Amino acid sequence: MAPLDLIADLKAYEPELIAIRRDIHRHPEVGFEETRTAALVAERLRAWGLDVTEGIATTGVVATLKGRLPGQRAIGLRADLDALHIQEVPNRAHGSTVPGKMHACGHDGHTAMLLGAARWLAEHPDSFGGTVAFIFQPAEEGLGGGREMVAQGMFDRFPVDAVYGMHNMPGIPAGEFRTRTGAFLAAxxxxxxxxxxxxxxxxxxxxxxxxxxxxxxxxxxxxxxxxxxxxxxxxxxxxxxxxxxxxxxxxxxxxxxxxxxxxxxxxxxxxxxxxxxxxxxxxxxxxxxxxxxxxxxxxxxxxPPLITQAEPTAHSIAAATALVGTDKVDTDCAPFTGSEDFSFMLQARPGGFIMIGNGTTKDESVHHVHTPNYDFNDEILTLGSAYWIQLVRTELGATA
Structure with missing residues (x-):
């Protein structure tokens, strides 16, 4: 299936992905307390036929899926689960039902995008070989859930040759990506x-x-x-x-x-x-x-600083470019002084990290992450899922 056909194919998943994302948004859970969110993730993954392990670093979930093509490589794809201690703006239709907590960084969207990729790949095991580990990480927001997953031997239990992360970024137009090799996010x-x-x-x-x-x-x-x-x-x-x-x-x-x-x-x-x-x-x-x-x-x-490696980053660029074209993928963007505990996973395994544009509001203003007005853009859910799928096909597909 051609990359553009993949995006069109995923549109059939869009209503379900939006429903999942907004359900998680309504029920935010902060670091190491993501019991409802983790249970939702595990239930969907099992229903789609993946092997699921729960309870890693308290509330983390890892699911694995083997492809039918020849190949022994394995890669990890990571999304984060937790919300923040922020009071959301009132009267949002799918707003937080928990006072003082909200998904103000888009982890609800990250989780939904990776779930969409897991479902599609489970339905198309002939599109890749080797193994994909879908990593749903707790406690990214300051509590070091990524560090805990690594410390508890996640990569010993689920060995991977490379691991990848993705984060949405308000202000970058929807449909565009940003990445770079080397120091990307700050300590x-x-x-x-x-x-x-x-x-x-x-x-x-x-x-x-x-x-x-x-x-x-x-x-x-x-x-x-x-x-x-x-x-x-x-x-x-x-x-x-x-x-x-x-x-x-x-x-x-x-x-x-x-x-x-x-x-x-x-x-x-x-x-x-x-x-x-x-x-x-x-x-x-x-x-x-x-x-x-x-x-x-x-x-x-x-x-620690988030540092990507050249070969995995080249795979990230190839996957994104196949979906949106070279003019919408910045391959050497300026580093961000935000931080990410995905950096602990990149200390343990080589990998890449990419920013996906979250766009702007209807009046062209930008509601940045970690603010009460922020909301994940549901219009990029299928593109994010398509990126993960295309990355798997780039790394583990027939022409890898």
Whole structure:
């Protein structure tokens, strides 16, 4: 079947894929709590005749399918299951039914697209040889579900020669793809600094207190010099503050004895990562000393940079190009400073990663991931499924 015929063939699946995607959207589950979602995925895969294993990294699901053509290679295709702690905009027809949780990153769509591919390949086992492992991963959003799947021996139980991931991207036109070889997404680190002083009365005893808010304020400003003055201009790095906490709103006349600043750091180069951790601690302790306070610094290296390899990326490009043409596949896009725990799988096995365009809204605005207005674009479900199928045929098909 020609690639364009494949997309047309998958249109027969579209109503079911939309129904699955919106059902998952209505019932969001955050990391390692995706019991309903995992059960839905496992039930559909078994109904289509795949071998299914549940409970990997708590709520992960892996299904395998063998093709009938000659071949012994195996590849893994990964989608993520979890939602986020975000309150969705009201009055969306298929909106979240769980207060404070929503699929704000499109993992509902990722899951539906991979399910569509699994169904088609199960119905067309003569289109490939070897084995495909369909990996449905929990807890991508900050909790390291990919790391846990690897640590629990997933690739020992389900050996693959290469593993592939895909993520939607608002703002990229629907029907287009972006990928690159090498560093694609950034390392993601979380840091925390707590400044401690004596505190005191903000009105009558300010001169008697050691004020922890002063080093905090200076630290937040000085923090920005790490990227502007310590990191080489040719390198990429980001340091951002995400939380500031101290004192009690009910006692505005009290200088708090302890304030805490928490944030994120992103980089690609290991030496830059080392530098950011070093300078963040140095700046925090120096500012604390100036104001007679102490600083407690933690720096947690969470996700490594996502690094793709040349041969698998070439297969990704070939699959996408076969579907939409060369003019709609950017093969050397700029790296993103977002992060992905698919990076742990790429540390364990060679592989590729691709962005699929999620398009824009009807008024041409863009609702980015991790925002209350975001929603996955159902119009790209069949294209995403077709990409996975074409990738399998590229890697494991008769002409592979």
């Amino acid at each position: 993601s680190d979380t840091w925390s600094v707590s400044f401690t002083g004596t505190g005191g009365h903000g009105g009558g005893g300010a001169h008697l207190s050691t004020d922890a808010t002063l080093p905090m304020a200076q630290f937040i400003m000085a923090l920005q010099t790490i990227v502007s003055r310590n990191v080489a201009a040719a390198d990429t790095a980001v340091v951002s503050v995400g939380s500031v906490a101290g004192g009690d709103p009910g006692s505005p006349n009290i200088i708090p004895s302890r304030v805490t600043v928490i944030g994120t750091a992103r980089s690609y180069n290991p030496k830059v990562r080392d530098l950011m951790e070093q300078r963040l601690g140095e700046i925090a302790r120096a500012q604390a000393a100036v104001f007679g306070c102490s600083a407690e610094v933690t720096y947690e290296r969470r996700y």
